Every structure is written in C-alpha cells, then in structure tokens.
Amino acid sequence: HSRLPTLYLRTPPWVRSLGRWAVGARRGGPDALVQGYLARLEGWPAADGSPVPVLLTHDVDTAQGYAILPRLLAAEEALGLASLVLMVTHRYAWDPERLARLAERGHRFGVHDTTHDNTLAYLPFERVRARVVEAQRALGRLDCGAFRAPAFLRSPALYQGISEVISVDLSSNDWALLWPHLGDGIRSPFPVRHS
Numbered sequence: 001h002s003r004l005p006t007l008y009l010r011t012p013p014w015v016r017s018l019g020r021w022a023v024g025a026r027r028g029g030p031d032a033l034v035q036g037y038l039a040r041l042e043g044w045p046a047a048d049g050s051p052v053p054v055l056l057t058h059d060v061d062t063a064q065g066y067a068i069l070p071r072l073l074a075a076e077e078a079l080g081l082a083s084l085v086l087m088v089t090h091r092y093a094w095d096p097e098r099l100a101r102l103a104e105r106g107h108r109f110g111v112h113d114t115t116h117d118n119t120l121a122y123l124p125f126e127r128v129r130a131r132v133v134e135a136q137r138a139l140g141r142l143d144c145g146a147f148r149a150p151a152f153l154r155s156p157a158l159y160q161g162i163s164e165v166i167s168v169d170l171s172s173n174d175w176a177l178l179w180p181h182l183g184d185g186i187r188s189p190f191p192v193r194h195s
Contacts, residue, residue, distance in 0.1 A: 009119065034068060042075050049080070056083040057170060059112045059148060063092035070098075073107055082106035086148045086170070089138035090114040099142050110146030111135040111166075121153035128161025136165065146170060 028036075056076060060066050069085065076083055085102075087094065087109055099109055113120050114135045120128060136143045145167030149158055154171050162169060 009122065038072060038075055042078075046079065054081070056081060057086060057148070058083055059086045059088075059150075060094075061088050061091070061112070061116050061150075066092060066094050070102070073102055073105070077105060082108070084108045084110060084144070084146055086110045086112035086146065087135070087139060088112050088114065088116045088150075089135040091116055096140065096142065099139075103142055108144040108146070109139055109142045110144055110148070110168075111139065112148055113150045114138075116150045118151045118153060121149055121155040121158040123157060123161070125157040125160040128158055129165060132162055132165055 058065075058069070058072065060069060073083060073085075082105070085099075085107060087099075089111070091114070103109065111132055112135075114131050120131060123131070132147065147162055147166040147169050149169075149171040158171070159169075
C-alpha cells in the first residue's frame with residue numbers, strides 16, 4: 001500500500017483491519033506476539049553491568065499497548081535496559097505523570113503520530129509538520145525529539161515535514177523482513193541524513 005496510496009486511502013478501514021487481522025492470525029495474533037516477546041525478555045539472565053549497544057523502541061499504537069507498557073518496561077529494566085517509546089498522542093487516553101515516572105527510570109518518549117490513521121506520509125508537508133508538532137506539544141517536556149512514521153510509510157512530504165522539528169527519525173527500518181516487503185529499509189545500522 002505504500003506504493004499505491006490512493007488504493008490504500010480509498011480502501012474502507014474495516015477491509016484494512018480485516019487484512020491485518022488475517023495476517024496477524026497466521027502468526028498467532030497480537031496477544032501471542034506480545035506474550036512471546038515478554039517471555040523471551042523475562043527469561044534472559046540478569047545484566048552484569050557491562051554496556052550493551054542496543055536501541056529498544058516500542059510504538060504504542062493502542063490503549064491495550066499503553067496498558068501493557070509498564071510490564072514490558074519492567075522486564076527490560078530487570079535486564080538493565082531502557083527503551084525509547086514512540087507514542088500516538090490523540091488516539092487513546094494516557095497519563096503524562098505515569099510517563100514521567102517511567103522517564104525517571106531511564107526510558108525516553110517520542111512521537112508516532114497523533115492518531116495513527118496511516119495517512120501522515122500522504123499529507124502535504126505543512127500538515128505533516130502540524131501533526132507532528134501537535135503530538136510533540138501533547139508530550140510536552142517528555143518529548144525527546146524522536147519520531148517514527150506509522151506503518152513505516154515514507155514520502156518526500158514526510159521528510160520535508162519533519163525536517164526542522166524532529167531530531168531522530170526511525171521510520172526507515174531494516175529489520176521488518178516480511179513486512180512491508182522484502183528489501184525495504186536503508187540496509188545499514190548506521191544513522192544517515194536525508195538529502
């Protein structure tokens with residue numbers, strides 16, 4: 001759908017949801033994915049205090065994701081790790097004081113859009129910028145300047161819209177081996193500059 005935005009945007013939301021559900025069901029559903037991830041984290045040995053070069057990021061797209069966030073972060077903390085959590089700021093209720101307490105424990109917060117309706121990359125750059133700034137304002141002092149576009153969708157307007165308001169863009173990934181499609185990403189673990 002990232003190559004056919006008109007088709008994607010005109011497809012009724014229930015059809016897109018059905019497609020995501022069908023793909024997710026083949027993989028055991030979202031609960032199986034979350035439980036499997038948490039089980040792996042909880043089963044790791046305790047940290048020995050040595051530095052670990054890893055960046056853990058989480059996109060909190062739903063109220064359910066927000067509800068399990070403390071358990072997920074506690075499992076990571078038990079290993080001596082902290083995460084960057086990218087928030088959808090206007091789709092579900094969240095408590096800034098709760099996030100502030102997590103930030104005090106070493107976690108950081110950035111922006112993953114206001115509503116996660118997957119239209120951000122297709123908007124004119126002015127509207128992209130306005131939505132990102134709106135999400136940053138909602139996070140307030142918790143915003144660390146990090147961003148990831150919903151569904152890994154990218155466009156020239158997206159890059160232009162975030163260019164002066166985002167410090168680190170995590171939208172181009174290399175680790176989604178089956179989705180959105182094989183070969184996506186920048187094929188490098190190192191930071192790059194757009195243009």
